[in-house]
Amino acid sequence: MSVNVPMFPGVARLFTLADASATGLMKRSFTTATLDRLASGTDETGRRLPASAHVAAARLGLIPVYPKGLYVPSRVDRMIQANVVSTLRTLAERDTALQQLTSTGSLAASHPKVRAGVAKNLGRQVARHLKDHPDADIASLRLPFLQDAPVPGSRLVLGAVDKQLATLELTPSGTFLVLTLRLPTRVRPTGRGHWVATEIILPIPKHLQDRPITKWHLPTITPHPTKPGIARFHLAYTEPDAPGRDPKTPITSVVGIDWSPSALGVVSRVTAGPDGELSSAFEGHRYEDRGLGIKLFRLQQEGEILSGKIARTGHLSDGLPEDSPVRARLEAKIAIWKQLRSDLGAKRARINRELAFHFANWATGYAQTTGATTIAIEDLSTLGAGGIGRANNNRVAQSARRKAVHATTHLAARAGLEVIEVPARGTSAHCPGCDAELTRPGGYHRARCRACGLEGNRDQIAAVNIAKRAITGQDSLRTDRKTGRKRIKKAAHAPVKRVRRPKNAPTPRLTRHKRVRHSVAPKVVKVAKTIFPAPPASVWDADQPPGTRAPRPPTPDAPVSGSDREP
Structure with a gap:
């Protein structure tokens, strides 16, 4: 929960003291020795570092420094240390990933212990560093060599x-x-x-x-x-959560959520019978965002246009003298465009968050209505779009998936439901019934199995596969002790039987999003229809033998002497 309050003068002074001290502490602490200690999780004596950031900082000797003559309580030091050490721990993980990628003496494109996105970003940093330092040894590169000390957030x-x-x-x-x-x-x-x-x-x-x-x-x-x-x-x-599923009770009813590029998500339900047979009606329900996805894409395009303007104008201003009036006007324009871009980013962040909770409420309500005990979603760490182009890839990235996962987990816990992450690879490429590879006879959104004849929407089939993996892989379910996320890392197959959807089956309740305008339907004005008489019947419409047809009679609107057709 966030509450906005006018800035008190004392709060503004505390921000000034804390930000200056945190920036200096970050510059002194961003070293390979500190990153090694945080990565190993032990101090110089070999003792394990505690989880509390300010206690770990005190153990490592990371103490804030203030100008001479100032009195600052030690509790303020704890806030600064908690802010800096949390950032340093993230940098330590990136430094460890960099060492794993460069352990062979050359930069590897991937590593089993490094996520694909982190490897790609580190590869860009290494390439930029080697461009400026061609004689650098890749095996000895560390994160402090590639970048300056980051500025800690003002908090x-x-x-x-x-x-x-x-x-x-x-x-x-x-x-x-x-x-x-x-x-x-x-x-x-x-x-x-x-x-x-x-x-x-x-x-x-x-x-x-x-x-x-x-x-x-x-x-x-x-x-x-x-x-x-x-x-x-x-x-x-x-807040006390509702009583959830007993870990000893098997999972028998699951609602699967597939992240769709055209919509935020599609849900479908799979149930397991007493004999273990899986069945589903393949009744995929697509989330309707009421045009907010298109609005987010438009805001993203406006931000990209502003970024292009800033880059081009910056190149122009760099070639002008410092005291040039033209350069001053260009820099003023750049400042305005940067402010507009930051405003667009903040607006997109607000819409993404509201859209994520609106979707989570929709999906959780459907799971409660159907009597499901578990919600299965795709593990985003195993989900990577490729081969769809730069524009579509950016559009997929704006779908607020990670925020939707957090919102769904939060609302599901309140409702007593369990959220499980399953592997994403192959969910829309294999048949839920026979596990054969699907074909695309009708384009991207249609899928068909040549082996068993199953045909349907690609996202609906993927949602069934996701729900199925939560049931078949529940024996390998693991809970992360740090984050509490429940994951199944290995996908198992079991045939899903298609059953008839009952007439009284529930459908997700969709509430109007507050960002959608409440438009009023226009009044329908009935206009009297003008009746035009039909033209007289022609002999050409009759079935008569040749030689007996008379010429077409003239019409009142365009009188003619005779027909221009020959009998």
Whole structure:
């Protein structure tokens, strides 16, 4: 949950202190020695590093530094360390992936332990570095050699502090949260008395006021990305989940979700009988986004056009003198275009999030209505589009899939449903009944099996395969201890029998999205129809023997002396 509140002067001063110290700490810590320690998970004495970022930073000696004469509480150091170390751990994983790709002395295009997207991005960085340094040894390349120290995000992680700096309480009415935070009263606080407790009122949205929330956690504060002078408070809360499926109970009813390039997703249901036989009606239901996907694609195209303008104008301005008035006008245009591009990105992010939760509500509601206990989705780490062109690949990337996965997992847990990720490869290429390879007789969206004669929409068949893999691979189901995601890494085949869809089968309920305009149907104006008389019957329409046909009579509109046709 995010709440926007006007930026308090004390919060702005705290941001200034924390950002300056975090930038300096990142520059000092972005070294190969620090990355090696974070990758190994141990300190210099061999002890295991704790999961808490600020405790791990203290163990490694990563201490923030402030200008001389300033007094900053140690709890502020924890927020800065939590912000920096979380970024350094991500960089340590990328550095480990780089060493795996260059372990043979040459850059490998792929590695079994490195994701394809990470390998592609690291390959670009290595190619750019070798272009500037042709004599560099690939085997000795590390991430600090390829890039500068990143700038940590401007955020205050209050979850890393204790009640001496921040507390959060719920009002008796249950509609507001009171955050008590110690903030500096001046730009350069020199003593303990310059840090005063300030109360910040955070309203609770209406859709959360009646929920059985057991605990509210301290928020993370960030500046609003598009509105200056506004602070955004990201709050997490604990809510008891509905009782889900017993792990000892076998999975018998699954709703599969296939990520479609034309729509966000298609759902279909597969059930297992008492004898283990799988059946499905192949009743795939396609999600209707009411044109929001096209709107996202249009916003993406506008962003690409702005990026092209910025690049071309930047090349023009680089060739002009520093004091040239033309260069000043070009740089002013570039600044305006960059602001427009950032605004487009923020708008796309908002629409993607709302679209993801709208889809998750639609899919979860259908699973509840059909009586399914599990939702199966494609594992996005094994899903890679290829051979569809640059424009279509960008369009597929804008479908908010990862956000839809998080939203579906969140809403499904609240409803007592289980979400399982299955391998994505081959779901739309193999028949659910006989596992034979499908053909495309009617184009991309149609699929047909020559072996058993199954024919249908490609996305519907893929949704059945996804649901089937959740049932057949439940013996190899594993839960990630870190993220809690449930995955099946190996696909198993079992024939799915096609059954007749009952007449009273449920269909997903589709609510109108709030970003879609509530248009009013135009009034239908009935116009009196003009009746034109039919032309007189012609002898040419009759079945008469040759030689007995008379010439066609003239019509009243165009009188003629005779017919221009010969009998």
